[in-house]
Amino acid sequence: MAATGRKHLVRDFNHFITCYLCRGYLIKPTTVTECLHTFCKGCIVQHFEDSNDCPKCGIQVHETNPLEMLRLDNTLEEIIFKLVPGLREKEEQQELDFWRKNQPKADAPENLRCQRFCLPDDGGDGDDGDDEDCHRSDPQIAICLDCLRSTGQAGERTVTDLMKRFIRCSSRVTVGTIKKFLSLKLKLPSSYELDVLCNGEIMGRDHTLEFIYMTRWRLHGDNTYPMVLEYRPRIDFG
Template identity: 75%
Template structure:
């Protein structure tokens, strides 16, 4: 006989609350130097006054600590699944914020209110269709480092663009497949990345 153990949300609060504001993590953002996670707004605001992690005190970056932050969309989805109504509450607060501040900045512009609603409607319809779209992005330079008497240099020059922009979650295998397809390489040709 198997027993099912029930867990309450409060059992996970230590993992899903912000050290700075003590509320649930909203737009969880991880400091890559120490892997501590905070609300995006809390950590960005903290870095206006200090370059140190608010939890462990490690210096995150000498001049620009914001470079060392990464959004954690997976954790955000887990939190929204664990805490009923949190997503809706946050969306409503964001709409109200933009409504209050719209008239101050540019009264003729709708701001992100309409755009936000449309994006969320699309996400609900498509599911995980654009899974990596909101990830932090990187630019990768495609350059041939060696030309061992093979056709490498000529083929790489055949690319229309030297840089590609992709999710930080992209794998080397995906980049290899992309290059093979883009360059129309025979299957016997091995791409090294």
């Protein structure tokens, strides 16, 4: 006679799918590579603003920049969404509500309104247009791209201001894509390298706008919306 299997409840797995810091279900589960402890992305990023140690085991994650030791666990995220009915939809709705709330108002002056920036795989070239999909299903973010003025050193290359500095795009856009957008709009040669900075810190090519907003912009005092990114010709220190 076949044995009847025990039916497992979600609470049976809570120890594995809840965050040590907020005690809620893991949202964008992010693992510390030094000790393999996992937390909500927002929780661990905020924790590292004040400490370089893992909040669970106390190990020093990194002497200066513990954020470098974080990795998103997309597989665990999918497991959690399958275990907890309605969690994915709830989180996606909260993200959309947040970005809608923080977008510039429709009655803002013309020079403060955003053009829509299409990702390369949309077939767009960065111009605004209603016919492009522009990843509208993604959470959107508005940013301001400011030209960082040159220091006036002899032989230093220069770049100019954009005609439209305010753009709106998917929060999943990377710095690498922003650089391509700038090169296109400023008509720069392919060999021309740019640095993109937030609050004076050079951002990596693979950093997404969402990651920069959460780790470099939102947590720095009185910063307003939209998020400001600066660009300049790449400076070689070697």
